[in-house]
Amino acid sequence: MPTVHITRRERFSAAHKLSRPDWSAEKNYATFGKCSNPNWHGHNYDLWVTVKGIPSTETGFVIDLSDLGKIMKARVVDKLDHKNIDLDVDFMKGIYSSTENLAIAIWKELEAPVNELGGRLFCVKLQETENNHVEYYGE
């Protein structure tokens, strides 16, 4: 019974900043540099979600990518796209919006509904710019 990893990409564009409210502007700038700009900045994020499982003998699918896309949109992308990550996103309340933390939070949003589809969530990969990305495997 072969196991296959299948991945779907969705995209969103959002504003955020890296700035702790309990720190001074100076300390925020010393720590986060230009990412601490008080008036925000933003990115086009690419999100790849990988699910691991055994292809169905009936359909040849590990998971229906259309269903996976719907879950990604409903749980994650529609909440982040053209939003402010720090102000507008329920699952990021009280969480500091580093790419690392955002990927972990996205995993938590997706894990239960993706696993209900029959496969197993394997990896959340989040790319912030063409030079930077993170991967979280749920561990």
Place this chain on the structure above:
Amino acid sequence: MPTVHITRRERFSAAHKLSRPDWSAEKNYATFGKCSNPNWHGHNYDLWVTVKGIPSTETGFVIDLSDLGKIMKARVVDKLDHKNIDLDVDFMKGIYSSTENLAIAIWKELEAPVNELGGRLFCVKLQETENNHVEYYGE
């Protein structure tokens, strides 16, 4: 003795459809959506094959990428490129052409001849569109 993973990409363009002959058109459409179009559709596929091994002290190579490319072409790409996956491809006869199943079938074609080159086949990655890809590790 360090172990390195080395990857080569080849590309092919092919037609296929997702449609079981033992199902009605309605059931196929309900299951596979637009992928079940009776008159076929097609894709540009990107195929990455990764081989794992110890670089030769003589050449610095895990495997000669030129040899790997020749095997990929002879065993896989030349059989798929500008073909109909469901009608023209010997190693896909009787196999349902989901991306998952195609990646598994490509692994089976490549495993023996790649391992004869001295490395060990590690991963077949097959990308169907910029938003969708699968990976198969032979397990």
Place this chain on the structure above:
Amino acid sequence: MPTVHITRRERFSAAHKLSRPDWSAEKNYATFGKCSNPNWHGHNYDLWVTVKGIPSTETGFVIDLSDLGKIMKARVVDKLDHKNIDLDVDFMKGIYSSTENLAIAIWKELEAPVNELGGRLFCVKLQETENNHVEYYGE
């Protein structure tokens, strides 16, 4: 009054072949090579549509890209995506599906509705593979 060119990309995946019914299989193969495979092949096509115009002082837009996207989908992409260009597409009936001819036919579908939006259709760019594309400027 500055003039700006604005471009939107949409994508579709389709099957086709290059093969004239009034020619023998041999002549078709001699002329079109592997593209003449009787059982079809396919591609992921990238379509860029460029509109030229003066940005509105009210909105800053040459054209609403959302409206342009809707026209591209309704007139072109939904008719081509996961279809057989030679069998399924009304505006390609009797037209030979070279990339050149397909770009010209797409221009004809888009010209009137795009120009109604207020800008002027400037270019249809159609990419068939990462190595091949055509551009048509309506002339």
Place this chain on the structure above:
Amino acid sequence: MPTVHITRRERFSAAHKLSRPDWSAEKNYATFGKCSNPNWHGHNYDLWVTVKGIPSTETGFVIDLSDLGKIMKARVVDKLDHKNIDLDVDFMKGIYSSTENLAIAIWKELEAPVNELGGRLFCVKLQETENNHVEYYGE
């Protein structure tokens, strides 16, 4: 004396929104959709600047790309990168931040210093997402 077009790309990440202060939230949303989110959103922008000229017989250069890069950074990129286009950027004060208007404003910033280098500014291309871009030729 051959004329060559030479292009350099720089990138920046910024926040903005499309929302007129003299309109109601409802009218802004009806016109600009999700781009009108009051708490901002953002993008990774790719900026290509093309200069046209005759290669120097001494250096083979139309323009020193290093000099062009410095001008692009000093006049445009450093002012936009990790900033809010609507709040932080001197040359966008009172200008509505559609991609069209931003490209025109960037042209105005670059025209004089680029032309001093010896070539002639030919095109400002600004890409907001992988699906959308504008080009401005100074006319």
Place this chain on the structure above:
Amino acid sequence: MPTVHITRRERFSAAHKLSRPDWSAEKNYATFGKCSNPNWHGHNYDLWVTVKGIPSTETGFVIDLSDLGKIMKARVVDKLDHKNIDLDVDFMKGIYSSTENLAIAIWKELEAPVNELGGRLFCVKLQETENNHVEYYGE
């Protein structure tokens, strides 16, 4: 009779340097910076060649892209690929290997044989890195 632009990409990897033999090392470094390294450096170049013409009513082609590819390989790519542009390439003897000059020289190699195919050479685009490219239109 519609006119279409059709483009084919080929790639080559080559070494070169920017350094005039009649200048001192100091002057070369002051002018060309790291590009003047005496021991060479190198790039993966992407070459796009665009041909303009009327699609044949018989084949739908402006030009057979397979023929264009053969010309590009025989006249240009095979001479440059895995070569030293300054030492190994007949058509670059005595020409300084800026990207501008290389594009002009490629145009001269391609103009006659491409025009014999029936279309008309329109543009040579040469990309040296993801941030830099030139275009030459034969004027």
Place this chain on the structure above:
Amino acid sequence: MPTVHITRRERFSAAHKLSRPDWSAEKNYATFGKCSNPNWHGHNYDLWVTVKGIPSTETGFVIDLSDLGKIMKARVVDKLDHKNIDLDVDFMKGIYSSTENLAIAIWKELEAPVNELGGRLFCVKLQETENNHVEYYGE
């Protein structure tokens, strides 16, 4: 305590050849083909460095990507960019410049300074062309 993989890309352009001085030109050509060209060739290399660790509760970072970038530049990229890998690079002296060996050597340069930052070096991925890349995990 979740563990995240974070990756940064840097780029360099360099010359090299694959040619053993203790072999004849004929044997080198038979083994390495066009890569053995005596006058060198070159590439644009993309280097991705992945670090594994637990995001700081204070900053949300596994590692400061700005610090990682500085280490990558000081230890690796500045030594390779616009250089000859076989002649100019201290950490490649006596090492044969296959992509495999180069990735291993880069790992050795980065391991200690990256681990001092607090994370743990996980992968060095080095891409030589769009069709070829290697990954080294330090084992």
